[in-house]
Amino acid sequence: MPTSRPPEPAAAVRPRGRRPAGEDTRGAIAAAAREEFAEKGYEAASVRSVARRAGVDPALVRHYFGDKAALFAAGVIPRGVDPAQSAADLVAGGLDGLGERLLRTVLGVWDSDGGVTFRAVFSGFGSGEVPSQALMGYVGREVFSQVARVLPGPDPALRVSLVASHVVGVLVTRHVLRVEPVASLDADRLAALVGPVVQRYLDGPLPGGA
C-alpha cells in the first residue's frame, strides 16, 4: 500500500558520481529529475541539470527518457509508485467500490510527502503547456486507458475525464489551495466522502445521454 510505504533513506546517502548501467541508473535519473523540477520548476530545470544532479552524461538521460517533457512526466511520479501497476490492481478489484479505492490509492501516493511532489508537479503545469500535456499523455496511456476498459456504457472517456476532474481537484484543494477542512482531513475520511461521488461517474447514469 502506498500509504504505508516507508521513507527510503538509502536514496539520501547514495553518493553522486558514476553509476552502473540499467534500472538503478534509470531510477537515479528519475529521482534527480524529481528533485530538480521540485527545486527549480519546469522552466529552469533542464536535461543537462538533471544529468549533473544524477552524476551521468546528458546523453544517457536522453537515452532513457527522451526530452525534458518526458523526463518531467517520469520524474514527477513519486519514487516506488508504478501508475500502470496501481491502475491494474485497482481495476482487478472490480467496479464495485472502485471510486473509494481509487481515492485511497491516489491520496496514499500524493499525501505521502505532505504534498511536496504534487506542488512540484503543479508548478510545472503553471509554467506552460508542455509539462501538463506530457504528464497527462503519460497518465492517459498508463492509467486512464486501463480504467476506461472496465467502465459501462458508450462513453468511457467521458466517465474517466469526469473522475479525473474531481480527483485532480481534491489534490489541488488539499495540497495547493489548502482549503479547510479538505486540506487536513484524514485520508480515509476524505476517500469515504469523495469515493461514492466519483463512483457515480464510474458506473452511474450520465445525465443528458452519452
Add this chain to the structure above:
Amino acid sequence: MPTSRPPEPAAAVRPRGRRPAGEDTRGAIAAAAREEFAEKGYEAASVRSVARRAGVDPALVRHYFGDKAALFAAGVIPRGVDPAQSAADLVAGGLDGLGERLLRTVLGVWDSDGGVTFRAVFSGFGSGEVPSQALMGYVGREVFSQVARVLPGPDPALRVSLVASHVVGVLVTRHVLRVEPVASLDADRLAALVGPVVQRYLDGPLPGGA
C-alpha cells in the same frame, strides 16, 4: 448572466495616463493587474508595474488594494464579475438545483475568455503560497461564507470545501490539463453532468458523519 456578458471594447481603447479618482480608477487598476499577472506571472509582476500599466501612482494602487497579494486576488477576478453578488444570486435561487446553477455560473465566468484568465490565476498558484492564500481568502470571505449559510447539517464548511474541490478540478481539467472530453464539452452539458454530483455535497448525506 456572465455567459452572455459582451466584450468590453472600451477598456481596449481607453488611453493610459492620469485618471479620475473613484471606482473607475479602481477598476482600471484591477484591469491592469489582471493583464500584468496574466502576462508576467505572479513573481515578475509588482505593485509598481501594475501602477505603470494603469497610469497611476503606486501609492494609489496600495491605497485601493494593499499589497501585491491582495492586488492579485482583486485583479484575477474577471472584469464585470462580482463574486459576492454572484454568490448572493445563486443562494437566493434556493438549494434546489444550486449545484448545476453554480457550475453554469462558474463556467460562464472562466470559459468566457477561453480559459486565459484561469490559466493566469493558476500560474500564480504554482509560484508559491501567497497568491493562492490571497485568492482563497477572498473567495472564502465573499463566496463560501454565503453558500455555507444556507447548507443543512452540522458541517457546512466541509460541504463547501468538497464542492470547491470538484469545481476547481473541473476548471483545472478543462483549462489547464485539457483532458478530453471535459476540455471541450459544451458548458451546459458539463454543468448538467457535474451539477447533480456537486449537489450531493451541498445537501446530500455525508458518509462517516460530520
